[in-house]
Amino acid sequence: MQDVLVRTLEKVELHQPVLVEGLPGVGNVGKLAADYLREQLGAKPLATIYSKFFPPQVYVHENGIVRLVSNDLAYWKAPAGALHDLLILGGDYQGISPEGQYEITERVLDYCAQLGVKQVYTLAGFAQGRVVEDPKVLGAATSAELVETMKKFGVVFSRSDPGGGLIGASGLFLGLGRLFGMEGVCLMGETSGYFVDPHSAGAVLKILSKVLDVKVDLTALEEKAREIDKIAQRIHDAEQRTGEPASSGAPGAPREDLGYIG
Amino acid sequence: MQDVLVRTLEKVELHQPVLVEGLPGVGNVGKLAADYLREQLGAKPLATIYSKFFPPQVYVHENGIVRLVSNDLAYWKAPAGALHDLLILGGDYQGISPEGQYEITERVLDYCAQLGVKQVYTLAGFAQGRVVEDPKVLGAATSAELVETMKKFGVVFSRSDPGGGLIGASGLFLGLGRLFGMEGVCLMGETSGYFVDPHSAGAVLKILSKVLDVKVDLTALEEKAREIDKIAQRIHDAEQRTGEPASSGAPGAPREDLGYIG
């Protein structure tokens, strides 16, 4: 079979489209942000991406219907006079092997290049290993001009973070994007790394919506953040009472895993 | 070499054939059911599937003769007036890498599509992690119509199971089958997950034979189930006497492994 298969659902003409990528990763920040953006804008399905570099898996919906795991491109046509239409990439998984990550990213970029994309925003979480009350949004970009522009929007460029660079889709879409002549920015919301973090996703979206000059109502996301906070608090309280991690019932399971309750 | 090699043994014309898949997996339920169906119907060999995504292995029969590991398609011509001929896919292994699973499934589906297949039934086990006296058959399907039809045959569609979706051939044949325009159903027999489970395979076959309107005598399968029950009982008794798992002689071996005595 083809390594990566892109199924176009609708043929569209887009005006100087910008690609926003948000796939599962640290704190699921990128995916939460991209999915929320898509929902709030009412972006429409454009293409489904299947690949042998995803797990051999179908999801089963509550109604019993199966769906092959995929990535998905949606498009949003901006109001007349706006600078850019949007393409939003979300999905179930990143490629599960290094080679797969390259293959999928390259194929999606090629597809987007044909739609006229020249700019990419990748959304991600940045794990701090500690609770983050007021998450900053860290940045990395493909040019000095973009770095300066982003600083004006409140993005933090740190000399030391991310020290080891960016691993996975959020980095690769910028790095390979250059080979397609695209400029790009990675926006990383600080997060503990222990929980799915809608709070951090909100911080990322707040900046992104300004950058893209798009209105996004963050109320529902903040509501979700409060719910997660409550669950985290309850786990914490339980541990205080028993004197040991609440997850101790599952021997061998690292405590952090429990946290993924989004 | 070709990634997946399909060797056709006989050229046949089939009448609206339906594909039934049953490969090794949880409790070997799918494989047991498909192999038994094939045997009872006297289905004939149609094609052998070799692949570099199977282990590099030959089996040695009791007579000393070797056979390269493979998957196998058999066909069954239904009596005149019946709706569907059958294709039955069985074999020694599923592909041993995620990519291999995609490649093999896609190749077999492509082959079946050329034979006119439009419907797929995949058979599997669903591990409950506890002894299951009277196994239900859980389902997942590609459309709401199929879900409703299956319910009438006694298939259970649960909101929570299978929570993580279906991994492996039984899911992939449905998910990729959609890309070939095929509809499909996965039938999952509840099983402990500790033993090869002909009992669960029988539950699956009982429903499948009604769905396909095919007569299958389940006597021999039930006999096999009773044998396995006896062995399980003996192991259980031995443990009771010694106060520890009967398998404790093999240090480091998980107890469940012992159970695969089919």
Added chain:
Amino acid sequence: MQDVLVRTLEKVELHQPVLVEGLPGVGNVGKLAADYLREQLGAKPLATIYSKFFPPQVYVHENGIVRLVSNDLAYWKAPAGALHDLLILGGDYQGISPEGQYEITERVLDYCAQLGVKQVYTLAGFAQGRVVEDPKVLGAATSAELVETMKKFGVVFSRSDPGGGLIGASGLFLGLGRLFGMEGVCLMGETSGYFVDPHSAGAVLKILSKVLDVKVDLTALEEKAREIDKIAQRIHDAEQRTGEPASSGAPGAPREDLGYIG
């Protein structure tokens, strides 16, 4: 690069050539036997096989000169009137991934088929997990006729061994060989599995030389076997004295590893 690259060193015409395969494996029995056969017959280099499925490694000879790891085909022209010329396959490694094993085996078989090979003998060790004083030679074959013929030469066909089939090149050359219309036999010398075992290799060669009607002087191989026996004895004695394995100085190293001193 090509997945598997066969470099022909000399162009030859061979008379009904038979392929003998012996690559590294259990007790190195197959490799020892094939290399010894090649040396004793004075077989000449025919082709070198390189592959990305071997480790990315060069060997450095004592004189400081490097050599890329490979497999190698040698040929031997039998005296006039003999039935078969020989091709002997040896080498540094088997393919290091399952897919690689398939790719390399298929490529070599294709090459051999073009030279007229219709029969394959694969040589291997069969690990008994205990010291074997007088190793039997177990067999597996592609046809009932070959099984009967081999029995006459003293090859043992056991109902239970090898229970799990044959994994690796020795099985694959038979299994894939069938797809090239070749018949074949695997000869497995019993061995402990702890030591490189020239003694077992000798038992295999004794039978193979009768089967192929080729004279092979086994003196040097037996001498090597005696040396290994002495080393094993010394290790055993040292353990008796100290009350613990002689290899205990290297924490974590399994004792059996020590044994590979051929």
Added chain:
Amino acid sequence: MQDVLVRTLEKVELHQPVLVEGLPGVGNVGKLAADYLREQLGAKPLATIYSKFFPPQVYVHENGIVRLVSNDLAYWKAPAGALHDLLILGGDYQGISPEGQYEITERVLDYCAQLGVKQVYTLAGFAQGRVVEDPKVLGAATSAELVETMKKFGVVFSRSDPGGGLIGASGLFLGLGRLFGMEGVCLMGETSGYFVDPHSAGAVLKILSKVLDVKVDLTALEEKAREIDKIAQRIHDAEQRTGEPASSGAPGAPREDLGYIG
């Protein structure tokens, strides 16, 4: 995408160019030496090599700008009358799978062959597992003539080292280079294996510069070596005081890992 993508930055004609390879590895000796040589000679960027066999990663510079991981070829035009121009290969990673190593090496060699390369020098470290005060430079080569020539330059050819051969790029460039008709030498600086070792890189460069008849000022490299020595000494002192490894704060981290502080 292409498995390995070579982007030429400038079109050049080179005079009998010699390839010098130095990629990350033991003590980073090879990379340090190649990078330093490139810097000292003021070699110019010729081509960038991207590959799906590298990690899916971008580096983020201190100024916030990302760069996709790569290997890089630089060229240096020797003064008129000199025998050879130089090509210098450096980079962030070696291929991360065995197959990837073969693919990348073969592609780079093919590119270099088209530029006229007939000779390759690969630079590496040789781990002694103990502190090495005055590192020797061990060698391996593709011909007896080269071995003799290298001995005159002080390269040590040892009967026992490297016992297991060379694994990775430094070996593969010689082994695969032969298939392109190239001769080659591997120069291995002795090193502890615990630290990034500019001292060992200096020893390698001292010999290489004589072999290539190129002047290289080693002052800055020696300065870096002294800094590393100081850090190592401080770690050692801290351990003496506390009676345990200074790295004990990071449970589970092997002590040697700490040493990579270049």
